[in-house]
């Protein structure tokens with residue numbers, strides 16, 4: 060692992076609970092990790108601890124196999140070789156682009172070498188020839204790319220980016236998210252990125268971590284987070300879906316999940332009925348698991364609908380009173396109050412305890 064966190068905890072003085080609570084994760088060289096989670100869940104604190112700006116109160120941080128934070132070890136920020144990009148660009152307003160980028164370069168570098176490196180990173184972020192521009196002459200998006208070039212210039216071991224696009228408008232954010240992934244990959248950088256925007260996380264990350272109240276609930280690729288959420292919180296936070304009552308029953312060597320929409324099966328991957336009392340659990344039904352089908356025997360009433368361009372997100376109610384969400388192509392424009400046929404097509408059956416107590420993350424383990 061190029062960077063590894065082992066059961067990292069960070070506690071602010073006077074606070075009853077740690078801001079980061081036993082987080083373990085790992086990134087290989089050249090990988091991009093993204094942390095997402097609601098406001099106050101500890102994303103920025105985790106990033107600051109990796110940078111050396113907050114001391115760890117427990118656990119370890121290793122960069123290239125070397126502990127930079129551990130019991131009795133606290134390598135200062137300037138010796139961690141970590142680059143940072145924050146949301147407010149933080150360019151020096153009185154320095155031109157050339158000097159802004161050259162600022163963090165090794166003082167022992169010759170003038171020609173410095174100039175060449177600045178030109179190289181400017182090329183990487185698509186801003187060739189802007190060396191003489193002052194920051195105020197650039198757009199917000201261009202300034203943020205200069206900030207990225209400045210962070211990349213000294214070839215840091217690790218790049219940390221904290222909501223770098225949050226000051227930009229939505230269109231630009233989306234474009235930059237894709238661009239930044241390309242730039243980081245072209246630079247071969249290992250990066251840890253913080254955002255509260257899921258789509259941004261999916262656009263940028265090779266691995267995504269979902270945090271809640273200081274705990275890292277899951278550290279996985281986007282597909283697994285969506286289809287195999289490890290906790291109820293992750294299932295709820297990522298995508299649209301509901302938890303519907305279900306009962307697991309063993310039929311031969313298969314587990315059948317009985318729901319109000321009929322039986323569901325998921326080959327070998329479904330947990331055994333014995334995982335829950337009497338097999339009674341809740342099953343995650345995503346909006347894209349629910350198919351509108353006029354011929355389906357199960358009908359649901361449309362309670363709400365939200366237009367999303369190519370599709371509607373319908374909120375539906377079954378005769379049993381249970382609520383469901385469904386993505387339906389937007390040429391099926393039904394009225395609120397109308398009953399439509401639906402069926403479930405669930406490839407990955409994800410089940411949870413019925414009680415709210417199931418929200419706790421699994422016991423933390425070291426990344427392989």
Ligand SMILES: Nc1ncnc2c1ncn2[C@@H]1O[C@H](COP(=O)(O)OP(=O)(O)OP(=O)(O)O)[C@@H](O)[C@H]1O
Nearest residue numbers: 071074078096097098099100101102103104105255
């Ligand atoms: N300097 C500080 N002193 C005391 N408590 C702090 C400090 N900084 C953050 N906290 C607390 O630590 C917790 C985690 O904060 P943090 O800023 O890491 O969350 P975040 O997930 O980055 O939030 P956001 O998305 O809003 O930026 C919060 O409860 C916050 O109030």
